Amino acid sequence: MKEFTVVGKSIPRRDALDKVLGTATYTTDVKLPGMLYAKVLRSPHAHAKVIKIDTSKAKALPGVKAVLCHLDIPKNLFCSSAAAYVTTPPVKGVVDQYIFESTARFIGDEIAAVAATSLAIAEKALALIEVEYEVLPAVFDPFEAMKPESPTLHTEPEKKEGFPEYPENNIVGNKIPPVIGMGDLEVGFKEADYIFENTYIVDAVKQAQLETHGAVADINSEGKLTIYSPSQSLHPTKRIVAEALGLPLSQVRVLNPPYSGGGFGGRIGCSAKSEVITAALAQKARRPVKLILSRQEDFIASDTRHETFATLKTGVKKDGTLTARFIKVIMNGGAYASWSQDAPGVLASTAMPVYRCPNSMFEGWTVYTNRTSAGAMRGFGNPQGMFCVESQMDEIAHALNMDPLEFRLKNISRPGDAVPVPFPLVTTGLRDCITQGAEKIGWSRRVEPDRQKSTKLRGMGMGVGSHVSCSHPFHVDYSTCQLILQQDGSILYSTGVPDIGTGTSTTLPQFVAEVLGVDISMVKIVFGDTQSTPFEVGSHASRTCYAAGKAAIAGAEKIKKEILEYAADYLKLPEDDLDIAKGMVYSLSNDNVKVSLGEIALQAHLKTKQFSCIGTVPPTNALPWEAHFAEVEVDTETGQVEIIQLVAAHDVGKAINPAIVEGQIEGALSMGIGFALTEQYQIDENGRQLYDTYHKYMMPTVMDMPPMETIIVEEHEPSGPFGVRGVGEAGLVPTAPAITNAIFNATGVRVNQIPVTPDRLLTALKNQKGISTVREDEEIYAE
Numbered sequence: 074m075k076e077f078t079v080v081g082k083s084i085p086r087r088d089a090l091d092k093v094l095g096t097a098t099y100t101t102d103v104k105l106p107g108m109l110y111a112k113v114l115r116s117p118h119a120h121a122k123v124i125k126i127d128t129s130k131a132k133a134l135p136g137v138k139a140v141l142c143h144l145d146i147p148k149n150l151f152c153s154s155a156a157a158y159v160t161t162p163p164v165k166g167v168v169d170q171y172i173f174e175s176t177a178r179f180i181g182d183e184i185a186a187v188a189a190t191s192l193a194i195a196e197k198a199l200a201l202i203e204v205e206y207e208v209l210p211a212v213f214d215p216f217e218a219m220k221p222e223s224p225t226l227h228t229e230p231e232k233k234e235g236f237p238e239y240p241e242n243n244i245v246g247n248k249i250p251p252v253i254g255m256g257d258l259e260v261g262f263k264e265a266d267y268i269f270e271n272t273y274i275v276d277a278v279k280q281a282q283l284e285t286h287g288a289v290a291d292i293n294s295e296g297k298l299t300i301y302s303p304s305q306s307l308h309p310t311k312r313i314v315a316e317a318l319g320l321p322l323s324q325v326r327v328l329n330p331p332y333s334g335g336g337f338g339g340r341i342g343c344s345a346k347s348e349v350i351t352a353a354l355a356q357k358a359r360r361p362v363k364l365i366l367s368r369q370e371d372f373i374a375s376d377t378r379h380e381t382f383a384t385l386k387t388g389v390k391k392d393g394t395l396t397a398r399f400i401k402v403i404m405n406g407g408a409y410a411s412w413s414q415d416a417p418g419v420l421a422s423t424a425m426p427v428y429r430c431p432n433s434m435f436e437g438w439t440v441y442t443n444r445t446s447a448g449a450m451r452g453f454g455n456p457q458g459m460f461c462v463e464s465q466m467d468e469i470a471h472a473l474n475m476d477p478l479e480f481r482l483k484n485i486s487r488p489g490d491a492v493p494v495p496f497p498l499v500t501t502g503l504r505d506c507i508t509q510g511a512e513k514i515g516w517s518r519r520v521e522p523d524r525q526k527s528t529k530l531r532g533m534g535m536g537v538g539s540h541v542s543c544s545h546p547f548h549v550d551y552s553t554c555q556l557i558l559q560q561d562g563s564i565l566y567s568t569g570v571p572d573i574g575t576g577t578s579t580t581l582p583q584f585v586a587e588v589l590g591v592d593i594s595m596v597k598i599v600f601g602d603t604q605s606t607p608f609e610v611g612s613h614a615s616r617t618c619y620a621a622g623k624a625a626i627a628g629a630e631k632i633k634k635e636i637l638e639y640a641a642d643y644l645k646l647p648e649d650d651l652d653i654a655k656g657m658v659y660s661l662s663n664d665n666v667k668v669s670l671g672e673i674a675l676q677a678h679l680k681t682k683q684f685s686c687i688g689t690v691p692p693t694n695a696l697p698w699e700a701h702f703a704e705v706e707v708d709t710e711t712g713q714v715e716i717i718q719l720v721a722a723h724d725v726g727k728a729i730n731p732a733i734v735e736g737q738i739e740g741a742l743s744m745g746i747g748f749a750l751t752e753q754y755q756i757d758e759n760g761r762q763l764y765d766t767y768h769k770y771m772m773p774t775v776m777d778m779p780p781m782e783t784i785i786v787e788e789h790e791p792s793g794p795f796g797v798r799g800v801g802e803a804g805l806v807p808t809a810p811a812i813t814n815a816i817f818n819a820t821g822v823r824v825n826q827i828p829v830t831p832d833r834l835l836t837a838l839k840n841q842k843g844i845s846t847v848r849e850d851e852e853i854y855a856e
Contacts, residue, residue, distance in 0.1 A: 078654075079586040079593055080795055083732035086579045087598075088332065088572060097332045100344075101365050103289045103301045109138050109188040111354055111364035112195040114202050115374065116177030116184055119443040119760030120211035120224065123175045123184065123204060130201035131187055136194035139357035140202070142185040143175040146353055151317040153349070154376070154411040154448050155309035155342035159548040159610060167246040167410035169227050172317055172349050177206070178226055178408035179443050180760050181373035183346060188354040188362045211760055215382070215405045215440035218243040226408065226441040243441040245406045246414030253421040254434030255493045261397025261432025265388025269469055273461040274826040277380040277405065277754040278747070279372060279764075280450050281772055284334020286344040286375050287365035290351035298352050299326045303333035305340045306611025308569050311603045313342055317349045318356070325352075329571045329601030336573040337744075338376075338449030341412070341613045345375035372765040376448030377754050379416050379439065380405035381457040385465050388432075393475050395430040395484050400461070402437030404447070404454075411448030413439035415547065422547070423806075424458030426492035426696060427503075427539050428466075428484045433493060443760050449613065451741065452805045455540055456748060460827060463536040463810030467817060477814065478511055481537055495546055496694045502724030502788030503537060506700035509784050510535070510722035514702040522819060528709045531717070532819025536807030537700045542790075542799035543616035545692035550616065552624035553607040556585065556632045558684035562656055562671030563595045564632075569609025570621045571601040575801055576733040577617045583729050584622045584794060588629035590653035591670065607687060615799025618729055620692065622794035628688020635684050640673055695790045697798035698724040701742075703811040707819045709838055712831030714750055714816060715779075719808070722784035726798035735783045738804040742781055745808020746773045750828050 091097035128140045150168040152158070157166025173183050185202050189195040212218045218226075219242050226243055262268060289301040298320070304310045307327045315325045327348065333340065343349060347364050354362040366374065381404050388397035402420060406413035417437030425433055439447075470480035485503050492498045511517075519533040544550045557565040566585050572578040582596035589596075599605055609621065633653060640658045641648040650661050658673060660666035677684065704717040721738050728734045751771040755763045764770040789796035809827055817823050822837045 079583045086576050098330045099332050099334050100287050100301050100303050103330050105361040108361040110192045110195050111188045111362050112199050114185040114199050116182040118208050119180050120209040121177045121206040124207050125205040127203040131198040134198050136190040137198045139188040139354045143173040146172045147319045153343040153346050155306045156412045158309045158312050167414050169410050179445050186350050188358050211443040213442050215403050218440045218442045245410050245439040253493050256432030258432050258434050262388045264396040266391045268388050270386040271465050272384045275381040275457040277377040278752045279754050280337035280339040282335030285366045285371040288347035288351045289363045290355040291361040292355040297324050300348050301330045302348050303344050305336040307603050308608050314348050314352050326604045331601050333573040337451045341449050369765045373762045376411050376446050378450040379447040383461040393480050393483050397432040398430045400435045404439040406439040407444040407446035409446040411446045416454045420454035420458040422494045423455035424462050426494050429486050452802045455806050459538045459806050460809045467814045500788050501698050502786040503698035505786045506722035510700045510702045510720045514720040530707050530819040532815045533704045534811050534814025535702045536810035538806035539696045540803040542619035542695045544614040545694050551692045552609050552621040553689040554624045554628050556628045558674045560674045565597050567599040567606045569606040571612050580729045581625050584625040585629045591656045615801040618797050619793050619799050623690045624688045626794045627690045631686040693792040695792050695798050697803045699803045701807040701811040703815040705815040712835040718780045720782045724786040724788045725800045726790035726793050727796040728785050738783045741804025745805050749809035749812040
């Protein structure tokens with residue numbers, strides 16, 4: 074195996090010093106000459122038609138330079154997420170938004186906006202806008218929304234023949250339910266000795282990234298827009314803005330400034346419409362415009378994770394072998410499509426490959442309601458799906474009197490297995506993840522406590538999962554980069570991938586440095602700018618190291634070949650006798666022959682030669698693997714759950730930068746704790762968001778973090794660059810079920826809805842039956 078010099082090393086992050094010193098620039102820091110400040114007027118109603126709007130008083134206020142509403146903007150439907158612009162045929166992307174709406178579909182919907190010389194004037198101007206609404210019936214529950222008598226929130230999608238059972242009202246986008254699976258369910262259930270059927274509920278949660286949504290738009294004398302944005306996908310965002318405003322793509326530039334204060338899926342596309350709103354205001358005022366959402370606006374007017382309702386029916390033999398599984402999911406999409414057309418299929422494609430089940434089928438869809446739109450959030454459907462799958466796996470193991478760990482080892486997928494995803498399962502380190510994680514947490518200590526002797530009970534649980542390493546072939550997903558050898562021997566590496574806090578501005582240059590045999594300091598990176606980088610779909614779907622890393626290697630190999638071809642002529646040696654190391658081109662056969670890359674570049678320059686190339690490769694995909702373990706202590710008097718320790722074992726293929734990989738996993742674990750125990754995005758009976766600030770929304774803090782152990786497993790993935798698999802999202806996937814399964818082990822009570830808040834747990838303990846399993850065919854129950 075090749076010995077790496079740069080790859081696999083925990084090289085310090087390039088953004089670390091800027092962030093520690095407070096000199097890093099974010100969108101909120103951008104200040105341009107003559108800049109105006111924007112504020113947005115939002116609907117106070119969950120569903121209402123704008124009957125009349127009068128902006129004259131706002132326009133007359135001194136200091137106000139632009140006021141816009143639905144009467145003033147192009148009537149171009151668009152989607153503020155990138156979803157509609159990366160959807161592959163024959164499926165069509167859903168475009169269902171205008172910059173400003175004449176019908177509000179949730180509390181917080183954008184009705185109008187102003188740009189003024191100060192925030193105070195902008196806020197005063199908002200109060201001067203007079204709006205007359207016709208309040209319409211609202212619906213918040215997806216099951217109610219599907220009924221024919223419920224209000225239809227958007228144009229009804231056409232029904233596809235052959236699916237007469239498909240509910241017609243308020244379904245997002247897809248004309249048929251996204252059915253995914255393999256085998257024959259009827260045969261599989263007939264082969265089963267036992268059949269388990271369970272229903273699970275996952276509450277909506279928020280990304281709650283540190284930097285609120287926002288953008289700054291500038292416009293030049295030719296009408297070209299330059300937009301500073303924290304977007305995770307700059308090139309697709311460029312297209313969103315262009316289509317919303319009816320502009321050629323060449324008239325829009327989108328760039329990070331260069332840092333983004335977190336994304337977690339909420340910025341795959343626009344940052345809560347900020348880019349299109351500021352662009353429209355800049356066009357009107359002919360001046361730069363800045364819009365930064367307040368924390369409250371961020372909570373109520375940007376995408377959440379999908380509230381999910383799932384029913385799993387699973388057949389199993391007496392020896393624990395799975396024979397059949399049917400998963401049916403309904404997801405709450407909220408007011409606009411965002412990523413909702415894709416969410417059910419992603420849930421299926423990530424939840425179903427984990428276990429060998431020859432007869433498996435999934436059916437699901439997402440429903441419009443008058444809630445804040447749901448979209449992408451770290452894991453995108455997978456955390457919901459695996460909470461359900463792993464909860465039921467634990468219940469089945471308990472019912473069969475099997476060790477949950479052994480039950481999983483018996484059924485996990487293996488290399489070469491048929492899986493219901495459109496790419497092969499080539500390698501997997503899941504077995505190693507399970508065994509190493511179990512050893513680290515001390516799984517052999519796991520017992521059922523004596524629940525009569527104490528009100529504080531300890532338990533241990535586990536969960537496993539997979540994910541993806543990019544979004545191919547479900548979406549357009551490819552990376553392109555440019556490499557230039559500069560005259561000092563350094564490499565200028567340009568990529569459209571942003572660095573949203575994941576360390577990509579460090580790890581991607583490691584790929585280039587490794588291939589070219591140079592020190593990492595000699596690779597200079599330009600990133601996150603549509604004007605100076607070739608097309609790049611962005612940072613999402615755990616794809617950056619896997620997909621952008623492949624392009625980086627491809628580009629580095631091409632420019633290396635160009636350099637060696639030139640050096641062969643320059644040194645009068647055969648090309649195959651040359652290589653590059655430590656920034657020097659050297660002879661393999663003669664230690665005395667070597668020349669620096671700087672000298673090669675300069676000599677080529679003097680002969681009108683520039684070393685430059687584009688790196689791009691056809692997309693592929695691969696499954697990462699993970700197993701998480703939790704030990705908890707439950708106070709049965711208060712319902713409080715204390716996490717004693719967490720262990721996370723991940724097969725990442727190859728850790729390009731182990732410290733960054735560990736940081737990604739540990740950050741995901743902290744989000745998983747909130748997902749399992751405290752975080753929930755709820756509304757009142759009128760659709761008003763209840764938790765709209767950090768003070769109300771119960772995210773875990775540093776004081777809630779238990780001891781965490783990260784184990785990196787490296788099972789080489791042949792399709793990945795240097796064997797890499799995706800890692801960014803996988804750490805969130807099995808955390809919640811590991812915790813809730815530990816609660817079950819401690820208490821004997823199952824709560825089938827997360828978060829497991831104290832009141833939910835106390836109710837379950839009081840009932841002493843949980844909210845749990847239905848059985849058919851045999852005298853067996855998962856308690």
